[in-house]
Every structure is written in structure tokens, then in C-alpha cells.
Amino acid sequence: MTSTWNPNQYNRFQDERSRPFHDLLSLVRPIPGGRAIDLGCGTGELTRLMHETVQARATVGLDNSETMLEKSAAFAGKGLTFKLGTILRFAPQTPFDLIFSNAALQWVDGHEVLFERLAAGLAEGGQLAVQMPLNHDHASHVVADAVAGGGPFATALGGYVRREPVESPERYAEKLDALGFGEMNVRMQVYPQHLPGPEDVVEWVKGTYLTDYQSRMPVELFPRYLERYRERLLAVLPDRRPYFYPYKRLLLWGRR
Helix, strand or coil: CCCCCCHHHHHHHHHHHHHHHHHHHCCCCCCCCCEEEEECCCCCHHHHHHHHHHCCCEEEEEECCHHHHCCHHHHCECCEEEEECCHHHCCCCCCEEEEEEECCHHHCCCHHHHHHHHHHCEEEEEEEEEEEECCCCCHHHHHHHHHHCCHHHHHHCCCCCCCCCCCCHHHHHHHHHHCCCCEEEEEEEEEEEEECCCHHHHHHHHCCCHHHHHCCCCCCCHHHHHHHHHHHHHHHCCCCCCEEEEEEEEEEEEEC
């Protein structure tokens, strides 16, 4: 699959998308002189802020999208580097003092094993800070899956329909406790987004959730999918202006 992440599309709602990042970062304790990694760093702008805020000596921003990382060079330097790679293969030889991930781990299946690997990658006293969307039961996501499961799209996708691996907040609290995190802060938070109209929900989801389907179907078919999605979603969303789009997110922090 080729990367379908478009930094311009993603950043159309940059302020709204960055609010959970700031809330997550506020949970992290400084690590002066320590090592940090940002899993799924995107364009790197927020990674730069994280690096400076926690006072790390060295921070690595990791992402599997070349198009996103093309923007990261402007934020590199003073101990911050970026590299192309996948979270699926994350198994550091030298442990980190902070493993940070903002809106990325929802793309990785098997969270039981994943969180074991993350915990194993931490130094003694290290911190894990993760933010993930928890909005898979909203119409914006439910309709996307329903459209993918019908017509020519189901054939092109080989029957694939996205299944979110993100679990309940209490399940992650249980995971952290079992993995030896003596301190933790785990919560679900609703972020109110006020968009110009319901059609802007399409633009929001197009920059994130729909990229999974876009990467798995022929280029010429995705516009048809997007149009079908738009029709079905706008048929069920109320025509309010501005449109209130409640977005749930999971924030978790723990220290071993």
C-alpha cells in the first residue's frame, strides 16, 4: 500500500487536532538530559514542542509516511532527529525515558502485545504517554465502514472493513497496572469541534480515518467511494450551522 497521508488535508483542522496533544503533553514529567521517542510523529512540528518541553537530550520522531516526514526537516536539530519507520517493528536496543505517541497507535492492531513492547522499551522510571481517537461509534466512522462493505468497494477491498483496536479506558488502566506502571492517569475526554457545517465532517474524516480505505482501493475508485460516503453521511447528520462534532479521545500516561 502506498502512503495516502496528505499533510495539507490533515492540517486543515490543525488547531482542533493539536488540543489533545497539548493535554497529553501536560501529563508528562520533564526528563532533563533523557531520551524520548515520538511514535507517529507526522510532520514533526508538535514533536519539536514535545522535545523542548520535556527537556530531552535526544528525541527521535518516527513515522511511516514519507509525505509527512518531508515537512519534518524544518523542525530537526538540537537533539531532535526524524526517521522513517513503522511502530510495528518498534523494539529499541537502548531504552527510552519517554515513549510518546499522539493519535497513531489506533493504526496498530494487537494492543495487548503492542503495549508489552512499549513497556519493554522504557528505562526504569520511564514514562509512556499515548493519545488515541475513541470515536469509532460516531456516524462519521460507522457510515465509512458501511459504505466500504457494499457495492464495488467491498470487491475492491477484498471484504476488508476496518476494525478499531482501541479498547476502553479501564482496559488500558488494567494493562498499565499489569505491566508495572505504579503511577497512571487514564481517561476518556470529549473534544467539542465546531465546524462550519456537516459537510466539513467529511473533510475531517477524509484526512484521517478514510485514508485507510483510500490506500486499499484503486485510485480511480476512491472518488466514487468518497461521494457515496458524503451522500450517506449527510443524510444522517443534522443540518446545523455551525455543526457541533463531538470527538472522543483516550489519553493515558503511566510511569514504571
